[in-house]
Amino acid sequence: MQVALGSILIGISNYTYEPSLCRRKSAGKEKVEYADVLSLFKNKLEQMRADISLLQKHMSQLGRRPSVQIYNSSYKMAKEVLPPHCADILITSPPYLNNYHYIRNTRPHLHWLSLIESSAELKRMENESFGRFWQSVRSLPPIQLSFDLPQLNDLLSLIREKTPEKGVYGGSGWANYAAAYFNDCHEFFGIMRGLMKSKGRLIIVIGNSILQGVHVETDRYLSEIAYLQGFAVRGRHEVRKKRTGSSIIGSSIRHEMNRSHVNLYEAAIELEAPGD
Ligand SMILES: C[S@@+](CC[C@H](N)C(=O)[O-])C[C@H]1O[C@@H](n2cnc3c(N)ncnc32)[C@H](O)[C@@H]1O
The missing domain is CATH 3.40.50 (Rossmann fold)
Structure with a gap:
């Protein structure tokens, strides 16, 4: 659900990718005053469910079930x-x-989705890039x-x-x-x-x-x-x-x-x- 929220986050905010992250105002775009967050979120979850079913269908044809470690x-x-x-x-x-x-372009996701605990982590990520x-x-x-x-x-x-x-x-x-x-x-x-x-x-x-x-x-x-x-x-x-x-x-x-x-x-x- 966090991934789903992350993928719609910029579209429902007053940021935009141009292609770098900037405020909509700086790119001459209208402010987003209203967004139907729930429908967008639900649609995204449904797309993800369809992708997962497709993958599971293909996987069931394999002789063995692979394990995954991230x-x-x-x-x-x-x-x-x-x-x-x-x-x-x-x-x-x-x-x-x-x-x-x-790192700069995914700042909203990093903060909103609790992928980092403090801004100091941004520096570490930058050094490891x-x-x-x-x-x-x-x-x-x-x-x-x-x-x-x-x-x-x-x-x-x-x-x-x-x-x-x-x-x-x-x-x-x-x-x-x-x-x-x-x-x-x-x-x-x-x-x-x-x-x-x-x-x-x-x-x-x-x-x-x-x-x-x-x-x-x-x-x-x-x-x-x-x-x-x-x-x-x-x-x-x-x-x-x-x-x-x-x-x-x-x-x-x-x-x-x-x-x-x-x-x-x-x-x-x-x-x-x-x-x-
Ligand atoms: C050209 S993009 C590829 C994106 C990926 N193929 C996808 O479809 O999401 C390069 C990716 O490398 C990641 N990256 C940068 N430095 C990295 C590192 N030291 N270790 C692992 N990934 C890194 C970036 O965050 C970025 O997501």
């Missing part, structure tokens, strides 16, 4: 809750390189990659040189953001290597990005970083050709990129863990 925790804690080399398959979609601030937030790394001295990938290094240098007149709001801040993101990708694959069984499969869904007008093929770099960590790249499947809603493509840059025909897409990369 760990409400960062992947960084994986080694503390799972034994080494226990996973046959890993399916995930980590945060994209678009500075979407999950995959990727740093641009706001927290833009003013730091230049962040270097913690691994050797010359092509990515060159790309970060290109971003770093853009719009120097904007100071940390220009290329240097965004290059720091991207370097910290790719360093986390490298750490992520290191942790996953310890969890995967020999020849286990990984499916990772990720979108490309445009930083300071520079196209970053995140899926390609993620594959190369995974390779550095011992994974073999078995495939790449484009799952969506057009995405909208990246918060970091300024309108002038979007215009420029449209002219050069760079599309935002999502791809699933398929990797294989090292063998024995």
Whole structure:
């Protein structure tokens, strides 16, 4: 019931996703004066019940009943809750390189649904997040990659040189953001290597990005970083050709990129863990 309430919460409030969370007033939208909370909540519960029945129907056709264990925790804690080399398959979609601030954007849910006890927990969650937030790394001295990938290094240098007149709001801040993101990708694959069984499969869904007008093929770099960590790249499947809603493509840059025909897409990369 909490999940159901969480999923309708923003729609019945005076917040809106644009795509980041902001007040309806700031987005030029009418105030929500009245909402039929009970009907919306009931409809959502009914949809969830239909989904659960569908799943149960499929599950009853399986030879055995799988058990489920959910760990409400960062992947960084994986080694503390799972034994080494226990996973046959890993399916995930980590945060994209678009500075979407999950913690800030889910603040109402975190508080209203008692998923956190105090605001101090927000800081801990932020520190455990995959990727740093641009706001927290833009003013730091230049962040270097913690691994050797010359092509990515060159790309970060290109971003770093853009719009120097904007100071940390220009290329240097965004290059720091991207370097910290790719360093986390490298750490992520290191942790996953310890969890995967020999020849286990990984499916990772990720979108490309445009930083300071520079196209970053995140899926390609993620594959190369995974390779550095011992994974073999078995495939790449484009799952969506057009995405909208990246918060970091300024309108002038979007215009420029449209002219050069760079599309935002999502791809699933398929990797294989090292063998024995
Ligand atoms: C691109 S979204 C994927 C969402 C998911 N596939 C879904 O459909 O709900 C990335 C998700 O990674 C989560 N995340 C960020 N840092 C994480 C971490 N250190 N450990 C686990 N999840 C994390 C974010 O909160 C966000 O929900």
